[in-house]
Amino acid sequence: MGKISLKQVTKAFGDAEVIPPLDLDINEGEFVVFVGPSGCGKSTLLRLIAGLEDVSSGTIEIDGQNATEVPPAKRGLAMVFQSYALYPHMSVRKNIAFPLKMAKMDPAEQERRVTAAAKVLNLTDYLDRRPGQLSGGQRQRVAIGRAIVREPAAFLFDEPLSNLDAALRVNMRLEISELHQSLATTMIYVTHDQVEAMTMADKIVVLRAGRIEQVGTPLELYRTPANQFVAGFIGSPKMNFITGEEAARFGAHTIGIRPEHCVLSTTDGTWKGKVGVAEHLGSDTFLYVTVPGMDPLTVRVQGEAGVHHGDTVFISPVAENLHRFEANGLAIRQATA
Amino acid sequence: MATAHSRAAARLMISPAVLLLLGWMIVPLSMTVYFSFLSYNLLMPGMEEFIGFTNYEFFLTDPAFFAALANTLLLVGGVLVITIVGGTLLALLLDQPFWGQGIVRILVIAPFFVMPTVSALVWKNMFMNPVNGLFAYFAKALGLQPFDFLAHAPLASIIVIVAWQWLPFATLILLTALQSLDQEQLEASEMDGANFLNRFVYIVLPHMSRAITVVILIQTIFLLSVFAEILVTTNGGPGTSSTNITYLVYAQSLLQFDVGGGSAGGIVAVILANIVAVFLMRMIGKNLEA
Ligand SMILES: Nc1ncnc2c1ncn2[C@@H]1O[C@H](COP(=O)(O)OP(=O)(O)O)[C@@H](O)[C@H]1O
Ligand SMILES: [Mg+2]
Numbered sequence: 233m234g235k236i237s238l239k240q241v242t243k244a245f246g247d248a249e250v251i252p253p254l255d256l257d258i259n260e261g262e263f264v265v266f267v268g269p270s271g272c273g274k275s276t277l278l279r280l281i282a283g284l285e286d287v288s289s290g291t292i293e294i295d296g297q298n299a300t301e302v303p304p305a306k307r308g309l310a311m312v313f314q315s316y317a318l319y320p321h322m323s324v325r326k327n328i329a330f331p332l333k334m335a336k337m338d339p340a341e342q343e344r345r346v347t348a349a350a351k352v353l354n355l356t357d358y359l360d361r362r363p364g365q366l367s368g369g370q371r372q373r374v375a376i377g378r379a380i381v382r383e384p385a386a387f388l389f390d391e392p393l394s395n396l397d398a399a400l401r402v403n404m405r406l407e408i409s410e411l412h413q414s415l416a417t418t419m420i421y422v423t424h425d426q427v428e429a430m431t432m433a434d435k436i437v438v439l440r441a442g443r444i445e446q447v448g449t450p451l452e453l454y455r456t457p458a459n460q461f462v463a464g465f466i467g468s469p470k471m472n473f474i475t476g477e478e479a480a481r482f483g484a485h486t487i488g489i490r491p492e493h494c495v496l497s498t499t500d501g502t503w504k505g506k507v508g509v510a511e512h513l514g515s516d517t518f519l520y521v522t523v524p525g526m527d528p529l530t531v532r533v534q535g536e537a538g539v540h541h542g543d544t545v546f547i548s549p550v551a552e553n554l555h556r557f558e559a560n561g562l563a564i565r566q567a568t569a
Numbered sequence: 570m571a572t573a574h575s576r577a578a579a580r581l582m583i584s585p586a587v588l589l590l591l592g593w594m595i596v597p598l599s600m601t602v603y604f605s606f607l608s609y610n611l612l613m614p615g616m617e618e619f620i621g622f623t624n625y626e627f628f629l630t631d632p633a634f635f636a637a638l639a640n641t642l643l644l645v646g647g648v649l650v651i652t653i654v655g656g657t658l659l660a661l662l663l664d665q666p667f668w669g670q671g672i673v674r675i676l677v678i679a680p681f682f683v684m685p686t687v688s689a690l691v692w693k694n695m696f697m698n699p700v701n702g703l704f705a706y707f708a709k710a711l712g713l714q715p716f717d718f719l720a721h722a723p724l725a726s727i728i729v730i731v732a733w734q735w736l737p738f739a740t741l742i743l744l745t746a747l748q749s750l751d752q753e754q755l756e757a758s759e760m761d762g763a764n765f766l767n768r769f770v771y772i773v774l775p776h777m778s779r780a781i782t783v784v785i786l787i788q789t790i791f792l793l794s795v796f797a798e799i800l801v802t803t804n805g806g807p808g809t810s811s812t813n814i815t816y817l818v819y820a821q822s823l824l825q826f827d828v829g830g831g832s833a834g835g836i837v838a839v840i841l842a843n844i845v846a847v848f849l850m851r852m853i854g855k856n857l858e859a
Pocket of ligand 2: 274275276391
């Protein structure tokens with residue numbers, strides 16, 4: 233249960249084509265993250281899978297059955313919305329039990345499932361409260377509870393953590409990953425935050441303007457980005473891109489080097505520059521170095537860097553971690569000459 | 570910043586308005602109370618004398634009073650039911666996207682701008698008239714005997730007329746409530762397997778309950794004092810079959826020139842309105858909290 237395939241799926245709102253023809257396979261039990269900048273069509277794609285939007289063309293298969301025309305309730309998928317979409321006038325218990333009530337399940341069984349879900353999600357003490365009396369994280373858990381009691385074939389999450397503060401987000405991220413481990417159900421998770429994508433996903437789908445740029449495991453995307461967009465999107469701080477003469481020396485239109493793959497030296501190296509801002513995080517130091525004739529480079533140094541604003545430094549890329557791109561942005565794969 | 574000082578200043582500054590409003594209410598009310606204890610008929614000026622509760626006794630033991638009380642409740646209840654059910658259905662309809670939505674919405678609101686006397690006369694003469702009315706025309710076209718609505722079903726006819734006037738108000742308030750419903754809640758319930766009826770009962774209706782409460786409260790206040798529609802259509806008749814309390818007070822004090830009796834009736838009406846208000850607040854006031 234929980235295998236989803238999209239075949240040549242497109243979606244247009246009036247004249248605006250939001251999703252050009254798209255193929256995607258999601259395997260049973262996988263944690264798939266759709267990631268991309270805001271407005272790239274992630275939510276639309278998720279809503280197409282959920283059935284809340286109709287496809288303009290193409291087919292959606294769930295567990296080998298053509299589900300393109302199947303109404304949302306019959307697809308066996310559960311969705312957690314960005315705004316949580318809890319029912320404000322119902323208690324937490326009734327919220328969680330609502331899908332079961334709609335399925336006309338036996339009340340004793342309903343109660344059993346709600347109690348079980350509440351236990352997993354630490355909601356037992358809040359079952360008789362209204363959503364308005366809960367904190368953001370608790371509301372989030374109620375929304376998840378409402379999804380899990382149905383025992384769906386797959387979970388769909390649309391930016392579920394974007395309304396939470398940073399500390400809570402890290403917690404909920406862990407809880408959702410934990411939940412995926414214990415349920416082993418397919419999950420499709422939409423986010424614009426590449427950190428969430430990297431930390432949670434089995435498989436990341438990078439989207440830009442409705443198009444799939446690359447599909448792969450987090451480390452595949454990190455190590456071998458298919459193009460400049462993916463290279464720039466995945467990883468934090470962002471990859472440095474260098475064009476022009478310097479790139480030509482490496483036989484590419486553009487070269488990319490991640491901040492953590494730059495070696496800093498005060499005596500010699502490939503590029504000579506001046507330290508601008510230095511951000512001290514304790515474990516790491518991010519240096520923003522201006523090199524004449526290039527965009528500022530971000531360099532990540534472990535621990536204390538021992539250099540200060542205005543110092544002259546040398547930076548060398550680690551050759552095996554250098555990414556080369558053609559003029560159209562595609563990565564050049566063969567080894568450097 | 571509600572410090573003690575600013576609160577005292579606030580009280581001081583609103584006190585003129587409060588005093589004015591209080592005086593505005595107290596003076597006529599106490600005059601009415603005063604008149605209600607007098608034997609005071611305009612046909613016999615200068616003969617006023619204090620007669621205690623006799624006016625009240627007279628008013629409350631008059632069989633017309635109980636008829637009027639029942640009619641008032643039927644009128645208020647009937648109009649409320651029609652406007653809220655009809656208003657909800659219309660609001661659901663108008664919330665759907667369709668061509669010419671803006672124009673249709675304005676048209677729906679139009680009856681509210683027609684004066685009660687005018688609309689009642691239009692209904693009386695152009696629709697319900699057994700000879701020239703539109704309904705009579707349809708009845709005759711179908712080969713049926715025309716029905717004289719105002720003679721044979723006077724109260725029901727007045728309920729229809731008043732409901733027609735208040736339907737736009739209810740529709741408008743309920744439509745705004747409907748439009749403020751979070752679409753994601755509807756989508757969530759759709760994914761949870763709720764069909765249209767379930768979505769209406771479990772999601773839409775609870776969301777609209779506060780707006781429905783507001784409609785009930787406001788309409789009740791106005792419906793307790795319906796008068797013009799009765800005056801221009803049935804004059805409270807035949808007999809007292811379409812007389813409500815307001816009309817009864819008018820008939821007592823102005824048609825019979827009995828100021829004392831009319832005042833007593835007025836006070837009774839005020840007390841009744843307050844009883845209804847207390848009941849309403851008890852029943853639905855909790856909807857307005859939170
Ligand atoms: N109902 C709609 N009607 C018209 N355009 C829409 C609608 N929903 C989304 N869009 C457009 O589709 C694009 C993708 O939207 P969305 O899927 O919400 O992006 P994301 O979730 O990645 O931020 C946006 O340009 C948005 O304006
Ligand atoms: Mg979105």
